[in-house]
Amino acid sequence: MTFQSDLHDRRVVITGGAGLIGQGFVRAVVENGGRAILADIDEASGQRVKESLSAELRTDKIEFCRVDVTSRESIQRMMDSVLAKHGGVDALVNNAYPRNQHYGRKFEDVTYEDFCENVNLHLGGYFLMSQELSRVMVKQGHGTIVFVSSIYGFMAPRFEVYEGADFTSPVEYSAIKGALLSLTKYLASYLGQHGIRVNAISPGGVYNRQEESFVTQYCKRVVLGNRMAGADDLAGALVFLLSDASKYMTGQNLVVDGGWSI
Numbered sequence: 001m002t003f004q005s006d007l008h009d010r011r012v013v014i015t016g017g018a019g020l021i022g023q024g025f026v027r028a029v030v031e032n033g034g035r036a037i038l039a040d041i042d043e044a045s046g047q048r049v050k051e052s053l054s055a056e057l058r059t060d061k062i063e064f065c066r067v068d069v070t071s072r073e074s075i076q077r078m079m080d081s082v083l084a085k086h087g088g089v090d091a092l093v094n095n096a097y098p099r100n101q102h103y104g105r106k107f108e109d110v111t112y113e114d115f116c117e118n119v120n121l122h123l124g125g126y127f128l129m130s131q132e133l134s135r136v137m138v139k140q141g142h143g144t145i146v147f148v149s150s151i152y153g154f155m156a157p158r159f160e161v162y163e164g165a166d167f168t169s170p171v172e173y174s175a176i177k178g179a180l181l182s183l184t185k186y187l188a189s190y191l192g193q194h195g196i197r198v199n200a201i202s203p204g205g206v207y208n209r210q211e212e213s214f215v216t217q218y219c220k221r222v223v224l225g226n227r228m229a230g231a232d233d234l235a236g237a238l239v240f241l242l243s244d245a246s247k248y249m250t251g252q253n254l255v256v257d258g259g260w261s262i
């Protein structure tokens with residue numbers, strides 16, 4: 001038996017497609033036979049990533065669409081343009097990373113307003129995108145949604161890895177990422193009757209030139225290879241969840257962390 005992992009020209013909207021992980025997702029979709037709609041609030045980065053990946057992969061299957069996932073009007077505008085051009089959408093990857101300017105503070109310094117705003121932007125944005133795009137998917141009778149959660153969606157941060165670093169894992173992050181795993185199951189159950197599958201990926205830490213002390217401490221817990229993840233390490237899980245190879249899977253969470261959380 002061969003596995004149906006080709007994406008067969010599927011139209012995949014990837015929010016946050018201009019970012020660290022999003023770029024890897026755009027690449028993975030196109031390299032595996034799909035069409036990537038790189039949806040990001042940052043127009044300059046989005047266009048730049050679209051152009052450089054298109055040239056490198058020699059493809060016309062990447063397009064940029066500006067979207068603010070926290071605005072229903074902006075999402076509807078994006079979808080009007082996607083539907084006019086492609087006639088439908090096969091998959092949504094909720095991967096954007098909205099946060100306000102105070103995001104990242106230590107627990108005792110987070111204000112109630114900042115907590116609520118960051119939860120609203122990130123969790124609320126994923127809700128809004130899913131609600132708007134699932135309307136189209138329900139009409140079509142098929143679709144796939146992937147939420148990007150995190151290992152911190154199901155386990156507590158190991159605060160010792162942040163010792164000596166000038167950043168931490170903020171409390172909002174755990175609240176948001178845990179809630180996304182619940183939302184994954186809720187929507188899988190609610191939308192399954194319409195042929196829509198909803199799953200999550202929980203990546204471990206992705207290398208992004210973080211402080212050396214953090215990287216060293218983080219890597220001590222990694223089982224595979226004593227290194228942080230690269231965006232390419234997440235590609236297989238994404239393609240699997242978008243393809244027919246996972247056609248009987250919904251409501252699940254794939255952990256891709258080199259064994260960090262075990």
Ligand SMILES: NC(=O)c1ccc[n+]([C@@H]2O[C@H](COP(=O)([O-])OP(=O)(O)OC[C@H]3O[C@@H](n4cnc5c(N)ncnc54)[C@H](O)[C@@H]3O)[C@@H](O)[C@H]2O)c1
Binds near residue numbers: 045202207
């Ligand atoms: N980097 C990691 O180590 C790591 C680990 C686990 C999970 N994740 C998750 O992966 C996802 C992507 O993270 P990343 O590290 O690539 O982040 P990133 O900051 O590199 O990229 C995020 C992208 O989201 C876009 N964005 C922000 N607000 C937006 C909005 N309102 N509407 C549309 N786009 C918006 C940004 O412009 C940016 O291009 C996030 O959900 C993050 O929580 C990241």
